[in-house]
Amino acid sequence: MPNNVEEFDAYRKRMNDKILATDNKVIKRIFNLDTNAYKEGHLPVKTKELLGLVASTVLRCDDCIKYHLETCFKEGVSKDEVMETLSIATLVGGTIVIPHLRRAYEFWEELETKN
Amino acid sequence: MPNNVEEFDAYRKRMNDKILATDNKVIKRIFNLDTNAYKEGHLPVKTKELLGLVASTVLRCDDCIKYHLETCFKEGVSKDEVMETLSIATLVGGTIVIPHLRRAYEFWEELETKN
Amino acid sequence: MPNNVEEFDAYRKRMNDKILATDNKVIKRIFNLDTNAYKEGHLPVKTKELLGLVASTVLRCDDCIKYHLETCFKEGVSKDEVMETLSIATLVGGTIVIPHLRRAYEFWEELETKN
Amino acid sequence: MPNNVEEFDAYRKRMNDKILATDNKVIKRIFNLDTNAYKEGHLPVKTKELLGLVASTVLRCDDCIKYHLETCFKEGVSKDEVMETLSIATLVGGTIVIPHLRRAYEFWEELETKN
Amino acid sequence: MPNNVEEFDAYRKRMNDKILATDNKVIKRIFNLDTNAYKEGHLPVKTKELLGLVASTVLRCDDCIKYHLETCFKEGVSKDEVMETLSIATLVGGTIVIPHLRRAYEFWEELETKN
Amino acid sequence: MPNNVEEFDAYRKRMNDKILATDNKVIKRIFNLDTNAYKEGHLPVKTKELLGLVASTVLRCDDCIKYHLETCFKEGVSKDEVMETLSIATLVGGTIVIPHLRRAYEFWEELETKN
Numbered sequence: 001m002p003n004n005v006e007e008f009d010a011y012r013k014r015m016n017d018k019i020l021a022t023d024n025k026v027i028k029r030i031f032n033l034d035t036n037a038y039k040e041g042h043l044p045v046k047t048k049e050l051l052g053l054v055a056s057t058v059l060r061c062d063d064c065i066k067y068h069l070e071t072c073f074k075e076g077v078s079k080d081e082v083m084e085t086l087s088i089a090t091l092v093g094g095t096i097v098i099p100h101l102r103r104a105y106e107f108w109e110e111l112e113t114k115n
Numbered sequence: 116m117p118n119n120v121e122e123f124d125a126y127r128k129r130m131n132d133k134i135l136a137t138d139n140k141v142i143k144r145i146f147n148l149d150t151n152a153y154k155e156g157h158l159p160v161k162t163k164e165l166l167g168l169v170a171s172t173v174l175r176c177d178d179c180i181k182y183h184l185e186t187c188f189k190e191g192v193s194k195d196e197v198m199e200t201l202s203i204a205t206l207v208g209g210t211i212v213i214p215h216l217r218r219a220y221e222f223w224e225e226l227e228t229k230n
Numbered sequence: 231m232p233n234n235v236e237e238f239d240a241y242r243k244r245m246n247d248k249i250l251a252t253d254n255k256v257i258k259r260i261f262n263l264d265t266n267a268y269k270e271g272h273l274p275v276k277t278k279e280l281l282g283l284v285a286s287t288v289l290r291c292d293d294c295i296k297y298h299l300e301t302c303f304k305e306g307v308s309k310d311e312v313m314e315t316l317s318i319a320t321l322v323g324g325t326i327v328i329p330h331l332r333r334a335y336e337f338w339e340e341l342e343t344k345n
Numbered sequence: 346m347p348n349n350v351e352e353f354d355a356y357r358k359r360m361n362d363k364i365l366a367t368d369n370k371v372i373k374r375i376f377n378l379d380t381n382a383y384k385e386g387h388l389p390v391k392t393k394e395l396l397g398l399v400a401s402t403v404l405r406c407d408d409c410i411k412y413h414l415e416t417c418f419k420e421g422v423s424k425d426e427v428m429e430t431l432s433i434a435t436l437v438g439g440t441i442v443i444p445h446l447r448r449a450y451e452f453w454e455e456l457e458t459k460n
Numbered sequence: 461m462p463n464n465v466e467e468f469d470a471y472r473k474r475m476n477d478k479i480l481a482t483d484n485k486v487i488k489r490i491f492n493l494d495t496n497a498y499k500e501g502h503l504p505v506k507t508k509e510l511l512g513l514v515a516s517t518v519l520r521c522d523d524c525i526k527y528h529l530e531t532c533f534k535e536g537v538s539k540d541e542v543m544e545t546l547s548i549a550t551l552v553g554g555t556i557v558i559p560h561l562r563r564a565y566e567f568w569e570e571l572e573t574k575n
Numbered sequence: 576m577p578n579n580v581e582e583f584d585a586y587r588k589r590m591n592d593k594i595l596a597t598d599n600k601v602i603k604r605i606f607n608l609d610t611n612a613y614k615e616g617h618l619p620v621k622t623k624e625l626l627g628l629v630a631s632t633v634l635r636c637d638d639c640i641k642y643h644l645e646t647c648f649k650e651g652v653s654k655d656e657v658m659e660t661l662s663i664a665t666l667v668g669g670t671i672v673i674p675h676l677r678r679a680y681e682f683w684e685e686l687e688t689k690n
Binding site: 015018019024026027030031056059064 | 654
């Protein structure tokens with residue numbers, strides 16, 4: 001099995017660099033906001049990452065889910081906390097979320113294996 | 116201005132009672148799960164309510180937003196924490212979330228006025 | 231309480247007439263298709279109306295739900311069959327469907343009261 | 346009939362002012378971007394407004410549709426051009442867009458009546 | 461060409477087993493409901509599967525579409541009935557459904573070839 | 576790297592032919608409308624293609640994005656115009672659009688390389 005975590009990170013970085021190089025101001029500012037919004041504020045980083053994870057999951061964006069799972073992992077979120085977050089996403093978003101839940105679980109396993 | 120909080124709660128309760136009285140098992144279990152999922156678990160109630168709020172907001176469900184705002188208010192979530200949660204929802208979900216942000220803000224004001 | 235069924239039908243007809251009068255060919259053909267697609271084919275009309283109802287419900291379009299509820303009512307679909315269809319929609323689409331379920335139930339009651 | 350255009354504008358302005366007063370940086374920057382993105386660039390303002398209109402319509406956001414219809418009207422977009430844009434939105438987004446098409450048409454009529 | 465039907469089923473089963481093993485009660489109950497909701501009730505199994513298929517298609521969930529196509533196939537639904545269901549989904553959900561229609565058609569062919 | 580443009584076009588054509596051969600009238604008419612809607616009308620072809628691109632992007636349909644990028648390329652739309660259109664899509668649709676932006680950018684590069 002290929003190491004999906006590294007492939008995912010590399011593709012993400014390579015394309016982000018290319019997109020930012022086009023110098024479109026609106027896109028640059030959105031990318032910039034995307035970094036700032038998850039920094040410590042009135043809510044701690046960990047809670048914000050769980051908010052990003054649940055939003056990505058109900059909107060069924062696999063790459064967004066992977067990104068937030070990776071950050072959650074770095075922030076020390078436990079597997080139980082991730083599953084509880086994903087359970088709320090599946091309840092709110094319905095059974096169409098389940099295929100994304102499978103891929104999210106698989107990616108979390110790869111994060112655990114890799115580290 | 117009518118007291119929207121009370122109207123909202125009353126309509127919600129009246130219709131839920133009627134729907135549950137039809138005795139459809141799948142719907143009854145979903146309603147039941149909806150109560151259980153937000154109880155204290157690996158994550159505290161307050162975090163779970165913020166997860167419910169952000170999920171409702173990116174999916175642009177005004178009634179769901181109101182419900183979670185009301186519960187957040189009861190749980191002692193601060194206005195700054197609510198705004199930070201809604202800011203992540205607006206970033207992830209885009210500017211189409213803004214009309215819902217306006218109505219969410221208005222409902223939060225009514226919760227503050229009423230209490 | 232105003233008779234929402236009649237108001238809904240009147241507004242729908244008035245605006246459809248105006249939109250069709252603009253003579254936009256793409257829109258006219260979509261409106262035309264919308265009538266033809268639910269006619270008896272390999273599947274009976276009743277099944278097709280339930281398909282239209284479940285699609286409208288998971289996509290959370292209140293006016294589309296009302297339209298299909300009205301046609302279901304005319305086709306003799308029972309309340310139990312409607313509730314079963316809506317239960318599948320709520321399971322597939324998640325708890326964000328519930329506010330639409332409330333309004334759907336209310337509209338069905340008005341259809342029963344009116345007839 | 347109440348003048349919906351003025352009511353819509355007033356509510357929008359009143360709530361935006363309140364939201365911006367909370368001083369949430371992420372939200373402020375998104376509001377700021379929302380103004381800048383539609384300014385003349387490689388594409389003319391009129392084309393950008395039509396892009397905003399079609400995006401709002403397929404995402405079925407009535408308030409966003411109204412906002413872009415109002416700006417289109419100010420920019421001198423013709424009714425035929427608006428209908429053509431909305432026809433593409435209805436084709437891409439499907440018949441669930443039709444209820445929003447009705448409300449869009451009604452709002453455009455009010456813009457014409459008012460001016 | 462790999463036998464996608466078998467691969468799909470195997471991945472689905474393997475990940476479902478892992479997810480259920482985490483013992484998250486909310487997820488377990490949703491999985492359980494997902495089995496029960498499509499059982500014979502006021503509506504026959506075949507109709508319920510078509511409801512699941514149309515809901516999955518308008519929500520553009522390829523894996524959900526495949527799952528319901530497979531069950532439809534087992535229940536003896538004809539290709540004409542499947543196409544009629546998918547045509548309603550494409551009309552209601554718009555041309556963005558078409559890429560999913562292509563993959564659905566391809567999967568149905570594989571189901572026919574395999575059996 | 577495989578030439579994704581040609582693979583994409585070939586798969587699209589092969590499956591469209593098969594789907595049209597099933598002789599489902601509703602689907603045939605939608606396919607037909609899909610061709611007609613983007614022809615020169617009150618708006619020029621280029622503007623209509625940008626409308627199709629932004630609609631596809633906010634609805635996060637990768638295949639639809641590719642199709643419109645290909646037509647934009649043939650119509651002589653510049654990379655700056657494409658990026659500006661995609662920037663509006665990312666603002667309106669939110670950061671969940673970003674993974675689609677990456678794949679769109681990659682496909683545009685392949686169109687440039689191939690031609």
